[in-house]
Amino acid sequence: MGKRPGRRRANAGIVVVAALVALPFVPLFLWTFAGEWRFPDLLPSEWSPRGIHYLLEPGGRVFEASANSLLIAGAVALASVAVGLPAGMALGGYAFRLKGLVVFFILLPILVPPLASTMGIHLTFIRLGLADTAFGVFLVHLVPTVPYTAIILASVFADRTGELESAARTLGASAWQAFRHVTLPGVAPGVAVAGLFAFLISWSQYILTVLIGGGQVVTLPMLLFSAASGNDPVITSALALVFVAPAVLVLVVALRYLKPEAPDGGKGLVGLGKAS
Amino acid sequence: MSVRLELEGVSHRYARDGDPALADLSISVEPGELVALLGPSGCGKTTALKVVAGLLAPTAGDVRVDGRSVLGTPPERRRAAMVFQKPLLFPHMDVAANVGFGLRMRGAPKKDSASRVREALRQVQMESLANRRPGELSGGQQQRVALARALVTDPQLLLMDEPLSALDANLRSEMRDLVKQLQRDGGVTAVFVTHDQEEAVVLADRIALLFDGVLQMYDRPQAFYDRPASRAVAGFFGATNFLEGRAANGTVRTPLGKLRLARPAPTGDVVLTIRPEALRLEGGENSFAARIASATYLGTQVDYTLETGGARLRAALPPHVRLGVGEEVTVRLPPESLWTLER
Amino acid sequence: MTLGDRTKIVLLLAPALLVIGVLFSGGLAAALVQSLGYLPAIGRTEVSFAAYREVLGSRDFLDSLILTLYVAGASTGISTVLAVLAALSLRRSSGRVSAVVFQLPITIPHLVAAVGIALVVSQTGLGARLAAALGLIGEPREFPALLYDRYSIGIILTYVWKEVPFIALVVLAALRGVAGELEEVARTLGASAWQRFWYVIFPVIAPGVVAASLIVFAFTFGAFEIPYLLGQTYPTILPVMAYNEYRALDLGARPVAMAINVLIAVITAAIAAAYLRLGRDLGRG
Numbered sequence: 001m002g003k004r005p006g007r008r009r010a011n012a013g014i015v016v017v018a019a020l021v022a023l024p025f026v027p028l029f030l031w032t033f034a035g036e037w038r039f040p041d042l043l044p045s046e047w048s049p050r051g052i053h054y055l056l057e058p059g060g061r062v063f064e065a066s067a068n069s070l071l072i073a074g075a076v077a078l079a080s081v082a083v084g085l086p087a088g089m090a091l092g093g094y095a096f097r098l099k100g101l102v103v104f105f106i107l108l109p110i111l112v113p114p115l116a117s118t119m120g121i122h123l124t125f126i127r128l129g130l131a132d133t134a135f136g137v138f139l140v141h142l143v144p145t146v147p148y149t150a151i152i153l154a155s156v157f158a159d160r161t162g163e164l165e166s167a168a169r170t171l172g173a174s175a176w177q178a179f180r181h182v183t184l185p186g187v188a189p190g191v192a193v194a195g196l197f198a199f200l201i202s203w204s205q206y207i208l209t210v211l212i213g214g215g216q217v218v219t220l221p222m223l224l225f226s227a228a229s230g231n232d233p234v235i236t237s238a239l240a241l242v243f244v245a246p247a248v249l250v251l252v253v254a255l256r257y258l259k260p261e262a263p264d265g266g267k268g269l270v271g272l273g274k275a276s
Numbered sequence: 277m278s279v280r281l282e283l284e285g286v287s288h289r290y291a292r293d294g295d296p297a298l299a300d301l302s303i304s305v306e307p308g309e310l311v312a313l314l315g316p317s318g319c320g321k322t323t324a325l326k327v328v329a330g331l332l333a334p335t336a337g338d339v340r341v342d343g344r345s346v347l348g349t350p351p352e353r354r355r356a357a358m359v360f361q362k363p364l365l366f367p368h369m370d371v372a373a374n375v376g377f378g379l380r381m382r383g384a385p386k387k388d389s390a391s392r393v394r395e396a397l398r399q400v401q402m403e404s405l406a407n408r409r410p411g412e413l414s415g416g417q418q419q420r421v422a423l424a425r426a427l428v429t430d431p432q433l434l435l436m437d438e439p440l441s442a443l444d445a446n447l448r449s450e451m452r453d454l455v456k457q458l459q460r461d462g463g464v465t466a467v468f469v470t471h472d473q474e475e476a477v478v479l480a481d482r483i484a485l486l487f488d489g490v491l492q493m494y495d496r497p498q499a500f501y502d503r504p505a506s507r508a509v510a511g512f513f514g515a516t517n518f519l520e521g522r523a524a525n526g527t528v529r530t531p532l533g534k535l536r537l538a539r540p541a542p543t544g545d546v547v548l549t550i551r552p553e554a555l556r557l558e559g560g561e562n563s564f565a566a567r568i569a570s571a572t573y574l575g576t577q578v579d580y581t582l583e584t585g586g587a588r589l590r591a592a593l594p595p596h597v598r599l600g601v602g603e604e605v606t607v608r609l610p611p612e613s614l615w616t617l618e619r
Numbered sequence: 620m621t622l623g624d625r626t627k628i629v630l631l632l633a634p635a636l637l638v639i640g641v642l643f644s645g646g647l648a649a650a651l652v653q654s655l656g657y658l659p660a661i662g663r664t665e666v667s668f669a670a671y672r673e674v675l676g677s678r679d680f681l682d683s684l685i686l687t688l689y690v691a692g693a694s695t696g697i698s699t700v701l702a703v704l705a706a707l708s709l710r711r712s713s714g715r716v717s718a719v720v721f722q723l724p725i726t727i728p729h730l731v732a733a734v735g736i737a738l739v740v741s742q743t744g745l746g747a748r749l750a751a752a753l754g755l756i757g758e759p760r761e762f763p764a765l766l767y768d769r770y771s772i773g774i775i776l777t778y779v780w781k782e783v784p785f786i787a788l789v790v791l792a793a794l795r796g797v798a799g800e801l802e803e804v805a806r807t808l809g810a811s812a813w814q815r816f817w818y819v820i821f822p823v824i825a826p827g828v829v830a831a832s833l834i835v836f837a838f839t840f841g842a843f844e845i846p847y848l849l850g851q852t853y854p855t856i857l858p859v860m861a862y863n864e865y866r867a868l869d870l871g872a873r874p875v876a877m878a879i880n881v882l883i884a885v886i887t888a889a890i891a892a893a894y895l896r897l898g899r900d901l902g903r904g
Contacts, residue, residue, distance in 0.1 A: 010712035017705060018720045024735025024780065027745050031738065039743045039759055040751030087635035090628045104895050106635060109643045111834065111891035113841030115858050116880035117643045119865050120650025123660060143643045150635050204728035207843045207862070221730055228734050228848055237738070240731045247726045255719060329807050351806040358807040364800050368822040377818070378808035429808055 031237035051238035061223060066242070068134065069219040072209075073202040073246075075138050080145040080198035081153075081191055087146075088153025088194075093162070106147050114143040118211050125212060132216040140208045145198040152197065156190030196250045203246055278307030278463050279342045279432045281328065286337035288323050297323040299489045300337070305482075310459050310466040312480035314473060316512075320489035321469045325435050328467060329356050341432060352381075356433040357426035361441055363418035365410035371397070371421050372406040378429035396428035397421075399458060416447040420454070427458060434459060434466040440475065452479060473500075473513055485509060501551060507617055510549050516590040517555075519548040520619065528616070531586030535562050538611035545619040552579070552592040554613035557599075563608035568599050582607055647884055654877035661870050670874035680879070682854035690771050690846065690856055691839040694778035699832045701779065702786035703824075707816075709787075710794045717791065721784035733777045733845045740765040740773060766849055773849040782835045789831040790824055798823045830897050837890040841883055857883050 031037070035048030055062050090096075091103065109117070118140050122131065130136035164186065168178040206221040213219070220243050227236040282304040289296045298320040305311045313321040326332040328339055330351035338345050346354055357378065365374050372393050379389035397403040400420040410418055419439055426434060436455070440448045456479055459466045470476050476483045477497040485492045485500070493505040504510035507518060521530035523541045528534070528548055535548065566582040566589070573595065580599065582589045589607065599605065655666045674680045709717050724732065739745045747762035756762050766773040798820050805819045843858040850856065855863065857879060864876035 007711045010709050013705070013708040014712045014716055014720060017709065017717075020780075021720055021724055021784075023745075024732060024739055027738035028731075028735050040748050042748050042752055083634040083638055086631035086633075090631035094624065094628055096625070096628050100895070102632065102636075104891065105644075106639060107895065108888060108891055109639060111837040111841075111894065112643075112647075112884045112887040113843070113858060114643065114646075115841065115843050115862070116650055116884045117646025119646075119861065119880055120648070120653065120877065121642065121646035123653070124645075124649060139642060142638050143646075146635055146638050200726065200728075204730070206730060207847075221728070224730055224734065225844075225848065228730070228737070233738060236734055240734045244727055244731045247728060247731075248723075251719075251722055251726045255715075255722065331803055331806065351803075352809045352811055354807075355809070356807060358804065360800070360804065362800070364797075364804045366801060366805075366819060366823075377805070377810075381805070381808060381810040381814050381818075425808065435807070 028237045028240050031233045032241055034234055051234045054235055055238050055242060065218050065220045065223050069203055072138050073199045076141045076145055076202035077195045077199035080149040081195045083146050084149025084153050087150040089157050091154035092157025106150050109143050110147045115207055118208050122211060131212055132214040134217050136212045137209050137217050140212050141202040141205055145201045149194040149198050152194040156187050193254055200247055200250055279465050280307050281305040281465055282340040284338045286327055286334045288327060289335050296489050301491050303484050303494050305465055307465055308463040309481045312476035312483045313469045314476040314483050315486035317471055319486040321486050322437055325437050325469050329358050329435050330354050355431050356435055357429050357431035358435040359422050359426050359439045361438040363422040365418055365421055367410055370407050370409055374421055375425045375428050392428055396424040400424045416443050434464045436468045438469055503615060507547055515549050515551055517550050532564060532584055536611050537614055541616040547617045547619050549615050550609050550613050552590045555591040556608040557605050558608050559606050560608055562611060563606050566605055566607045568601050568603045571601055650877045650880045654874050654881050656874045670878040674875055674878045683857050683860045686854045687856040690774055691836050694775050694839045695832050695836040698779050698782040698835055699786055702783045703790055706787045706790035706794055721788050724781055724784045729844055732781050733848050736777045737766055767851050774846050777845050778839050786831045789827050793824045793827050830894055833890055833894045837887045841887050
């Protein structure tokens with residue numbers, strides 16, 4: 001009866017779920033620092049800094065790939081917010097004819113794999129000289145990220161009634177001043193979250209980068225992919241840990257600034273799973 | 277068939293080391309009686325209701341129905357139907373299915389339950405909307421359906437948690453009458469939670485007033501006006517005139533002057549209270565000269581602040597008495613309207 | 620709505636519509652054109668449905684479609700059932716803790732999940748080592764092959780690890796909100812635990828669960844990375860098949876690759892439409 005036994009059961013359940021969630025990370029951590037780990041040993045028999053050395057090798061491929069990934073994902077995040085913010089304002093703040101159709105159109109790249117459209121556009125990119133360039137990769141990364149920023153920001157603007165802006169206007173603020181001093185600070189956390197998600201989605205892209213970058217633009221997931229297809233679990237695990245770092249960082253930041261209890265708090269994060 | 281409900285020493289804490297939401301509450305509700313649990317928000321009244329329903333387990337104390345403890349009975353077998361602040365109709369069922377839900381859960385025969393549902397809907401004047409979905413109803417209509425849904429199961433206890441607070445004023449008084457009529461007709465023992473003292477006074481046979489989880493007073497509504505148990509209780513019921521003084525031999529010496537009491541009072545330090553509407557503009561016993569300091573027109577009455585030599589008094593007078601600020605009057609505090617509280 | 624408002628809305632939407640219109644819809648249109656055999660770059664300008672005839676008539680495509688439907692269906696079905704069970708058993712836990720536990724797999728890139736799970740379930744992985752320690756197997760090859768296998772177990776496991784939390788969070792939000800309150804009502808009206816689940820909780824959370832499952836199905840239907848990394852060589856799932864055709868040195872195979880792409884797009888777009896339709900019906904309540 002009452003809440004207490006239910007709560008205890010739930011706490012036991014969460015331990016089980018947490019263990020299952022953590023499970024794939026166990027071999028990743030162990031392999032990263034393993035020297036010798038033969039079957040059927042449960043733990044490595046020797047430890048080695050080889051994985052770490054590979055990551056930190058001066059002038060190495062990991063360094064270059066990380067820099068490329070950071071640069072592209074950073075630019076994608078900024079551009080997605082710049083494009084998604086006005087769209088979010090329109091979708092969240094106004095009712096208009098054909099809105100359902102517009103939402104469908106904007107959401108489509110989330111559900112229809114961008115792989116199909118990217119193969120289609122590849123020839124055009126070659127003709128325009130965008131293939132095999134970081135800028136070309138940046139452009140196709142916008143396809144999966146813009147829908148997310150637009151939808152996240154639409155829900156941010158939908159929660160605003162416009163009353164605060166009206167109050168500011170009656171106190172003498174111009175339309176621009178009201179936007180600058182009332183709207184923007186109000187939506188800033190949502191904008192930050194949308195930008196972080198766009199960053200993560202771009203950071204996680206593999207196939208779009210391969211198609212348009214043509215091997216000339218090397219990013220972290222490409223190193224990880226080729227390591228994973230090979231036969232060196234130490235290098236694979238070390239790369240995987242580096243690759244996962246920003247995701248963990250974003251999660252920590254987002255959980256700190258978003259209320260997970262709020263029905264909308266997790267929405268953006270939830271959607272992210274589909275694109276990375 | 278009506279049952280007696282008793283709460284004995286019921287306490288509840290939400291967190292193990294937190295303040296109790298409800299502390300040592302003991303009240304008994306007679307068969308067929310409607311009791312209001314009244315108090316400001318956060319006073320523990322909803323907690324008490326959920327303990328009676330079985331949705332919360334008390335950390336101490338006992339809940340008895342007709343003398344038998346029900347703490348071991350899960351909510352679904354307590355026959356304590358609850359109406360919540362929100363209508364909480366099942367969105368995937370039409371009105372009739374919502375009302376019939378409890379009968380269906382208990383495996384009542386279809387034909388029998390169909391006619392009981394019709395009857396319950398008739399009682400709340402919703403029979404014409406039996407096939408509507410909850411989303412198509414107004415807030416008041418939804419709450420009427422919720423009431424029918426609780427009553428149709430023929431519960432031993434009807435528990436209502438601020439069921440009218442989400443409705444607008446006109447609808448609220450109409451619904452209040454409906455609740456009272458249905459409860460009377462069915463003779464079901466009922467507990468009604470509210471923060472609105474007027475609602476409690478109109479509806480309840482008895483009121484239990486709670487502050488911070490502690491019972492302040494449990495009595496008939498009239499008693500809260502005539503014989504409040506404390507200054508806080510009197511204040512909650514709108515009393516504003518408090519005069520501190522020393523009582524001896526049936527009189528009290530106050531800053532206003534010497535006041536005679538109609539009832540014998542203990543000797544010592546006391547607080548006298550008198551309701552604003554009990555003050556009279558006339559001479560005689562317990563009367564004093566006063567000046568009007570302010571007047572506020574409230575439609576059905578006028579609120580005056582009166583300055584006397586030693587105190588300020590609030591008086592509520594009918595609107596046809598027109599007095600201007602600064603006017604000199606004589607005010608009388610009738611002895612039978614004075615109530616003595618210990619200090 | 621004033622004319623000014625309309626202009627403003629159009630201007631606000633323009634950048635996003637432009638990006639998606641050119642890079643996504645334009646790309647799909649180009650894929651469609653190329654699938655019809657129109658490839659001026661290699662001197663082909665006549666338009667035909669030959670590629671579609673070839674694709675739809677081929678054994679490879681059929682095998683691939685069946686595999687794709689199987690992987691997407693199994694991943695979605697297993698994830699949905701596990702997610703509902705997990706949400707039901709965890710709903711009284713601390714919101715913050717369950718949020719962290721569930722958000723983590725959602726945020727982790729699929730590629731990392733695939734690598735980690737591969738190192739757990741491979742024949743020399745953590746699972747096999749545990750089995751050996753328990754004396755269940757003696758050699759790696761005695762451990763069941765869960766990677767690159769006929770049943771795509773590794774792929775499905777990775778999707779399940781990623782998608783259970785996604786659906787579970789949707790269900791948890793519903794359970795902690797109105798479904799929880801409605802359950803209390805049902806309780807005071809005499810409904811037993813099973814009756815409360817079947818008559819109240821399940822119908823209330825079902826639309827959200829179906830919507831989340833549709834997203835998962837569409838995603839697993841069209842996703843590339845995990846099957847490419849953990850899948851067998853034949854048959855492959857549709858996006859991998861399209862990619863392999865695309866990479867073929869013979870440019871003549873390109874219409875076939877594009878035809879497969881168009882078919883993937885049509886199927887997932889239909890799912891998207893169903894999803895939005897469901898959302899709108901929910902919004903109407």
